[in-house]
Structures are given as structure tokens and as C-alpha cells.
Amino acid sequence: MIRRLGLALVCAVTVGFLSGPLVALLLRVPLADLARRLADPIVVNALRLSLISTVVSLLLMMAFGTPLAYALARRRFPGKWLVEGLVELPIILPPAVAGVALLFTFGRRGLLGPALAAVGVDIAFSFAAVVLAQTFVAAPFYIKAARISFADVPEELLQAAATEGAGDGQVFRHILAPLALPGLLGGAVLGWARALGEFGATILFAGNFPGRTQTMPLAIYLALETDLDTTLVLAAILVSTSFVFLLAFKLLTGRTVDAGMA
């Protein structure tokens, strides 16, 4: 009885802490001119940019991250421990540092700068830079979740299929992928959410330009320079939009987004 109570108490405190600040924020949103601000081109641009860039980033991190996650989960190769560590590094990197690092890599004077310039590609301060920044910081989250999902599929199932004569491709398509899918989707949500909230690397690498690189987090931060009300409205819009997308995602896929939970 005490144990149940204790558990409930800890849960209540945790949920309270995690959702409290959000409630405090939403309580202060000036509802009066919400409609007017929603039509503000700054808001419309930032929202559009955020949504498009994060979807592109998500597609990129899934396209490039899934094979890697698969290899890390089900293959053995020399130096695997090193690859795992490298792939997780962006997570611990402060976003601003990530931004500078990206600049030193893809910027005009970066490692790849001259090579890119030779083929006429200029990345810094562009939409591509926004996507690169988001993908860099968010991909490790997806890869980590995807790796766990692939690794969780019981080896016996795959071996059973192999003994029945299924080739590698068939095993992947008919057994491994479907079973790992809930976890992959959960990882996709994590990756997308991280990309959506990305600020430090974006403002340093992609810069801040309304309509081109000013995503919602950047618009919110800049709004702090103008007035708090605009900031609150933008924050509320970002939160509710994300919430709607998450809800729609859950309904569409009809699954829970927890990796590994059936």
C-alpha cells in the first residue's frame, strides 16, 4: 500500500516538474491577439521553415541512419565500439559548439569549403545549412533508438526464417523491419522533436534570416529582443503545433511510440 503510494507520489512529482513549466508558459499567453499574430509573416515563415526543414532532416536521418543502426545492431566488424561512440558524440556536444564545428567543416573557410566552392556549392547561411545542423544534432537520437529496436528482435525468429529458406532481404522485409518498426517510429519522433527544437547550431551555422533560415526557435529567441508577448505566442504556437503533429502521428500509425513496448 505504502509502496503504491510512494510510486504514485514520485510519478506525480516527475510529471509535475516536466509539465509544470509548460502550463506556466501557456497560462501567460495573451489570447487576445493570438489570431492577429498567427497571420504575421514572421510567424508563418518561421513555422513553414521549421516544418519543412525538420521533415527533410528526418528523412535524411532515417535514410542514412537506418542502415547504420542495422549494421551496429546485427553485424560485427572491427572498430564497432569506436563507431558507436562517434555516432553518439553529437549528443553531448553543446549545440553552439556543434554550430561552430559545422562552420569549420562546411563553411567557406572550412575543411570542405574550397572543395564545395569548386563545384559552386555554398552552404553556410542557407536552408541546406539549417537541415545539416538539425540532422547533425538529431540523427544520433534516431540511430540510437533504431539500433536498440533492431537489436531487440529475437535472434531465434530470424534464424528460424533463415532455416525456412528466407534470404537476407526477405528476412529484413518480412520479419526484422516489421518487428522493429514501432521502435524505429519512436526514434523518428525523438529525432524530429530534437530537430524542431534545434537552436544553437542553427543560428551559428545557418545564421538568422526571416524566410530563409529563421526557424521557430530562432524567431522565438529574436522575439525576446522585441517583446515578451510575441515570444509567448510563438512559443505557444510551436508547442501546440508539435503536439498536434505528435497526436496525428499516433493516430495514423495506431502504435505507441515507445521503443520496444508492445
Next chain:
Amino acid sequence: TPPAQFNFAGSQALLAQLKQGASADLFITADAPTMDAARTAGLVLSPQVLARNSLVVVLPSSNPGGVRTLADLARPGLKIVLAAPAVPVGSYTLQVLDKLAADAAYGPGFKAGVLANVVSQEENVRRVLTKVQLGEADAGIVYRTDARAPTAAGGTQTITILDIPPAANVTAVYYIAVLKGAVALQAASAFQTYALGPDGQAALGRFGFLPAGPTPTP
């Protein structure tokens, strides 16, 4: 007396913090509107002019954009980084561009030309300087004092200064005020007196600031 503690940020960010109840004794802003807003919000007692500053164009010393004169700034394809309009120096920059556009030597299309080259609007003037120092931008506009100060990226790349003619330049005015909720009221007032006095003004001058004095020299 305990040593002074400083909290540095853009004027607007500091004002937002003060409005939300952050406690402090002395407030210094980079422009009049922010100090006016502080006064309207009932936060400060009698603001005074602390110092003045003017703007300069900064270029990476390797000058990747080949900028030789101010007029070059409107050349298509150049990458210019400015402070966001909501930041004091960003708004001063727009005023300078207006003045230059009104000058026959530059023409009415000058401002539009320059703005078309802007690739990023930074929320912090130091970041403008950093991007120029890193060579990622061809030019930026910052305070004269920023152009002369030692900076974080200084080791990687130095900058050259392109002056803005005094007639087109804007004098940024810095204000200082003791806060109404000041705990260390005496210390704050004493600091303000020192800053406005000959020693304080001389110290500011060493960093490139112009004196508060009655007649602003650009």
C-alpha cells in the same frame, strides 16, 4: 566593498530580465528606447548619458569580398552580416544605410542593395564580428569599440576597418541609471558618479568610446 558583478547581454534581453523581476543595482543600455522603456516601466531613477559610440564596417583581413569602398557593399553576391533590427546596433545600422542612400554619391538603391546582401541578422553584435573574423561573411557593421576589442576568434582571423563618413554615421548613445529596487544603492550611485567623472570617461575612451559630453563627435 564586494566586487561588482556584471551581467552582460543585449539591452533588450536585460530589460526583459528586469521586467520579470531580476534584481540588480545599475542598468546600462546601448540606446535611448530601451532606457525609456525601463523608465516607463518604473524600473529606473534618472538615467544619464554614459558614453557614445559610432559604427564601422568590418571586413575579414583577407577581404574575400574585395570590398574597397562603402559603395561595394551593395554589389550583388556579397555576403553581409548585420545585427537584427530589434538589437540597438541593428537599428543604428539601418539609420546609417538610410543616410547613405540619401547621399547622391550612393543613391537611393544603395540601402536595398546592401539589405539584399544580408545573409544573417544576428541577435548579438559580437556574433556579427565573429562571423566576419571567421571569414564566413564578406562584411559586417559593428560598433567601433567592437572592432578594436580583443575577441574570442581573434587568433583565427583578424579584421580590417572601413570607416563610415561622419555625415552618414550614427552616434549611439549609452545610458546609465540606478535601479529603483537597488539593494546596493550607495555603491551603485558611487559607481555611476565615477563612470560619469573624468577617470571613468578616460577609461571608456581607452576602449574607443566617445565621451558622454554635451557635443557628440562622430
